[in-house]
Amino acid sequence: MRLVRFLAEGKVSYGILAGEKVRLLAGDPFQGETGVREEEIPLAAVQLLAPCVPSKIVAVGLNYADHAAETGQPLPEQPMLFLKPPTAVVGPEEPVLYPAGVGRVDYEAELAVVIRDRTKAASPEEAAAHILGYTCLNDVTARDLQVKDVQWTRSKSYDTFAPLGPWIETELDPGDLAIKLTVNGVLKQNSSTRFMIFKVPQLVSFISQVMTLVPGDVIATGTPPGIGPVKPGDVMTVTIAGIGSLTNPVK
Structure with a gap:
């Protein structure tokens, strides 16, 4: 599974990469929020960000x-x-x-x-x-x-x-x-x-x-x-x- 963090329509979200689409997660996987929503976004429509925000x-x-x-x-x-x-x-x-x-x-x-x-x-x-x-x-x-x-x-x-x-x-x-x-x-x-x-x-x-x-x-x-x-x-x-x-x- 490939986890992505991305910017779309001014909002930062997490998702799962599925081919050329991104399936949205319900929340932050680093906070244990791993539910997958039905919504999908074309990969071409998002800006990929660094996939995590490390404290160090x-x-x-x-x-x-x-x-x-x-x-x-x-x-x-x-x-x-x-x-x-x-x-x-x-x-x-x-x-x-x-x-x-x-x-x-x-x-x-x-x-x-x-x-x-x-x-x-x-x-x-x-x-x-x-x-x-x-x-x-x-x-x-x-x-x-x-x-x-x-x-x-x-x-x-x-x-x-x-x-x-x-x-x-x-x-x-x-x-x-x-x-x-x-x-x-x-x-x-x-x-x-x-x-x-x-x-x-x-x-x-x-x-x-x-x-x-x-x-x-x-x-x-x-x-x-x-x-x-x-x-x-x-x-x-x-x-x-x-x-x-x-x-x-x-x-």
């Missing part, structure tokens, strides 16, 4: 061994965590804004985990019960500031630096999914989630030992190798097998 994005650094190698950093012994603020989130087709004074902005394709319910101190075995589904995320990064600052908060937190979408796929095994990113149609990243150092159940468990996850929170599971810069005018597309594609222009 918990991101994982260096979770692919070959990405750690390309950045010249040692493999982490435990998941390396940082946060992206909810104000960084934009949806499909929304522009990523290139900040004034930043020398290099990079793309980073990532599988995103969307949390179903309040989650604290879950075991890896319990993790699946707390996951609503999966979507695409682009962990846009001001690379020159990341190097300059040492810690990553500023470089990861600019408004529009967390494109998310296009929907939440609720029926998916995240263990071996092809993950790709193109810039202007040219393939830049091409890997699989099977190369993650820390798998999704481990990440949900580890993070929930540190902080309580709430409905709609997002875990960004790390990027594969092939990171690189973009410039205004470029178009970035993250594609993950079983989910779909997330496209955002740079302005």
